[in-house]
Amino acid sequence: MRGGVARAVNGVSYTLNPGETLAVLGESGSGKSVTAEAIVGILDSPPGFIPKGEVRFRGDNLLALPEARRRQIRGQHVAMIFQDALSALNPVHTVGSQIGEMFRVHRGMSKADARKRAIELMDLVRIPAARARVDDYPHQFSGGMRQRIMIAMSIALDPDVLIADEPTTALDVTVQAQIMDLLAELQRERNMGLILITHDLGVVADVADKIAVMYAGRIVEEAPVHEIYANPAHPYTEGLLASIPRVDMKGQELYAIKGLPPNLMHIPSGCPFHPRCPYRRDDVCTTKVPPLYDVGPARGSACHFWEEVLDGSNR
Amino acid sequence: MAPTAEAVLEIRDLVKHFPLTQGIVFKKQVGAVKAVDGVSFDLYRGETLGVVGESGCGKSTLAKLLMVLERPTAGSVHYKGQDIYKLRGKDFKAMRRNVQIILQDPYTSLNPRMTVADIVGEPFDIHPEVAPKGDRRRKVQELLEVVGLNPEHINRYPHQFSGGQRQRIGIARGLALRPEVIICDEPVSALDVSVQAQVINLLEGLQNEFNLSYIFIAHDLSVVRHIADRVAVMYLGSLVEIGTDQQIYETPTHPYTQALLSAVPVPNPVGRGERERILLSGDVPSPADPPSGCRFRTRCFKAADKCAREVPLLEVRPGSPHPSACHFAEIKPVVDTVDA
Structure with missing residues (x-):
């Protein structure tokens, strides 16, 4: 049974303002990376395709633009960094030429000028001895340093939006703290919008302004960061927050969301979370897809019984 | 889960250096990677000892040494009073039965060509005294039930399971020989948050049921805090601090x-x-x-x-x-x- 369409993203909407950090939270297979790839226009297609929707960047629908125009926007206005810097960087070119490529291609700079700018950027992302290391290859750097090189590439042309797809997942906590600090600082200085894609509830709590929680290709909850941690309005968010090991829970069983994330080829009918949900009522949840209900100022929840969840008395 | 003072494993000055060589025909040692460099601690019966540290600090080499998958450059590990690196033949096999491992990546640690029955039952081929031939299928099904899998799925292949379920297969394999010590090398780091909690609960439940001792290697500090009775912090091949979970998390001194x-x-x-x-x-x-x-x-x-x-x-x-x-x-x- 290999035929069929995996519905990775099913009606996702979000907006990002300048200088704002939006965290897109979800487990593997929830569609968070595919959404980002669609925004940047690097979705593998075929096999991937976007049946409908639009991505508006300052009013222009990116999905309708011709590829040549799209290329100009990508890198100059919308840039992206990836989880695994080693496979995202080209192993046979020096890091200096890869960072400099941005200036050569988009700005038409000479090789020598581009190299100078590459060194400046490496300094900016605090790579020690940048001048000496500009001609090194990616494999000669440590994981944290490679991620810095990717960040240098992505901010080279001063983009308005930076999409960071699990930028610190492959790194150790002490290095993760360095990279997140660097990203926050660059964002402040440049008033960049940042879309942070992650599954780490700790990182999100640290940096996000608002959060979109994804499940089975949909946004199931959207809210400002303080509200969502204090009082989630969707059973899935509630379950995720409850399953974090906490100090006062030591020796007790952890709360676990039962079951597994759905197969994207066979997303459950009605609410996709219903087979795992403690609030389920079979008559409603298995048949009606919940829209993103308006549940408060700048808050949405895709649960028929969001009032009950928000009330919190079942927790 | 109160740990008693009886030590199951006594690790003393354990050292593992991997030689760095130069030259193709005439290899000459030019240095050594000091992966584990003088590690000592005890593991008590029924307790969970968390080992935390960043990548490259030697956590996994330590796990391999304790499993005798690597032999140390120096130092000793005593299991019930016997040095495990000096055991041979029957005694060695008996020791191995009692020390098992659960690996990090449930995608690469299960042979894709073997069914669950083969994977979980393979330990019985090496230690037939635990389960006589005719009894194996039933034993495997029991194990699957213990770890929360459907015993009817015994003839399936690993690719038919999700990540969390595969980790459960790995746990069933680790339990098959009724070991006393299980070394868990990053057992939940490849899993999603919602599935992680299920596997942690399973590991804790099994510990209570079978009075297991765990060495729980992980880089996720909050998971270790939840499960460990004592915690050892590793940096660059040696331990920098060891104490109860409260001592390490609330009053760290290093x-x-x-x-x-x-x-x-x-x-x-x-x-x-x-x-x-x-x-x-x-x-x-x-x-x-x-x-x-x-x-x-x-x-x-x-x-x-x-x-x-x-x-x-x-x-x-x-x-x-x-x-x-x-x-x-x-x-x-x-x-x-x-x-x-």
Whole structure:
């Protein structure tokens, strides 16, 4: 049974303002990376395709633009960094030429000028001895340093939006703290919008302004960061927050969301979370897809019984 | 889960160096990667000892040494009074039966061409005394039930299961021979958050049921805090601090432990930006050429001249009620006890 369409993203909407950090939270297979790839226009297609929707960047629908125009926007206005810097960087070119490529291609700079700018950027992302290391290859750097090189590439042309797809997942906590600090600082200085894609509830709590929680290709909850941690309005968010090991829970069983994330080829009918949900009522949840209900100022929840969840008395 | 004082494993001055060679025909040793360099601790019956540290600190080499998948350069590990590296033949096999491992990646640690019955039943081929041939299928089904899998799925292949279910298969295999010690090498780090909790609960339940001792190797500090009775912190091949979970998490005395704990993002936005963070500069040095004296001194905020000259021993110090390998050890709480 290999035929069929995996519905990775099913009606996702979000907006990002300048200088704002939006965290897109979800487990593997929830569609968070595919959404980002669609925004940047690097979705593998075929096999991937976007049946409908639009991505508006300052009013222009990116999905309708011709590829040549799209290329100009990508890198100059919308840039992206990836989880695994080693496979995202080209192993046979020096890091200096890869960072400099941005200036050569988009700005038409000479090789020598581009190299100078590459060194400046490496300094900016605090790579020690940048001048000496500009001609090194990616494999000669440590994981944290490679991620810095990717960040240098992505901010080279001063983009308005930076999409960071699990930028610190492959790194150790002490290095993760360095990279997140660097990203926050660059964002402040440049008033960049940042879309942070992650599954780490700790990182999100640290940096996000608002959060979109994804499940089975949909946004199931959207809210400002303080509200969502204090009082989630969707059973899935509630379950995720409850399953974090906490100090006062030591020796007790952890709360676990039962079951597994759905197969994207066979997303459950009605609410996709219903087979795992403690609030389920079979008559409603298995048949009606919940829209993103308006549940408060700048808050949405895709649960028929969001009032009950928000009330919190079942927790 | 109260650990008794009976030590199941006694690890003393364990050292593993991997030689670095130069030349193709005439190989000449030019140095060594000091992956594990003088590690000592005890594991008590029924307890969980968490081992934390960053990648490259030697956690996994330590696991391989304890499993005798690698032989040490020096040092000893005593299991019930016998040095496991000196055991041969029947005694060695008996020891192996009692020390099992659960690996990190449930995608690469299960043979894709073997069914669940073969994977979980394979330990019985090597140790037929545990389950006679005719009885094996039933035993495997029992094990599947214990770890929360459907016993009817015994003829399926690993690719037919999800990540969390595969990890359960790995756990069933680890349990098959009724071991006393299980070494868990990052058992939940490849899993999604919602599935992680299920597997942690399973491991804790099994420990109570079978009185198992765990060495729980992980880089996720909050998971270790939840499951461990004692915690050992590793940096560049040696232990820098060891103590009960409370001692390590609430009153850490080694600067590395303090920095590590302060770097963990707290899953609660209240008070963010006000938390004190100890940011370490730079990366972990190469284990092929570790710094002289204290290995942490190149990144340490307390480093002084003494640190370059004298190797600090892992011992109880005036500023540290539990063993800490820092000349200037002192208690510094870095994590709120009432977080989250």
